[in-house]
């Protein structure tokens with residue numbers, strides 16, 4: 647950990663570490679939810695949905711990496727056991743019990759909407775106080791906003807396709 651890098655953080659570091667570790671748990675659970683959804687998806691436009699879910703899984707894993715790096719920089723420890731993900735998560739985990747693409751999209755849209763709230767809160771808490779965490783949260787928020795949009799537009803395309811036949 648860099649001492650000067652920590653010194654410039656004008657906000658309670660323990661509070662920031664707590665926000666970061668909660669987001670870290672969210673990212674792993676989001677990664678797994680996407681990754682598993684892509685394995686089992688069934689239904690209309692399955693190939694397009696799988697491609698999007700896999701792309702998002704990759705993004706969530708990259709977010710976990712960014713968040714873990716920032717935790718370590720601030721002198722903290724990323725959650726050491728997956729068992730604790732459930733204790734820390736903001737957004738939880740929706741098991742894809744119904745593999746229909748529309749169900750998977752709906753579950754993941756809910757997750758993205760939660761992630762948008764989480765990173766928006768992180769921005770508010772770090773604004774003008776912790777520019778490095780702020781910048782990281784902004785980068786991730788941009789991805790989460792894009793993820794929500796991607797999933798909702800797929801949902802719309804599938805609905806249009808289904809309605810055309812009815």
Ligand code: FE
Pocket residue numbers: 673676705706709761786790
């Ligand atoms: Fe993410």
Ligand code: FE
Pocket residue numbers: 676702705706758761789790793
């Ligand atoms: Fe996302």
Ligand code: MG
Pocket residue numbers: 698701702792793796
């Ligand atoms: Mg995408």
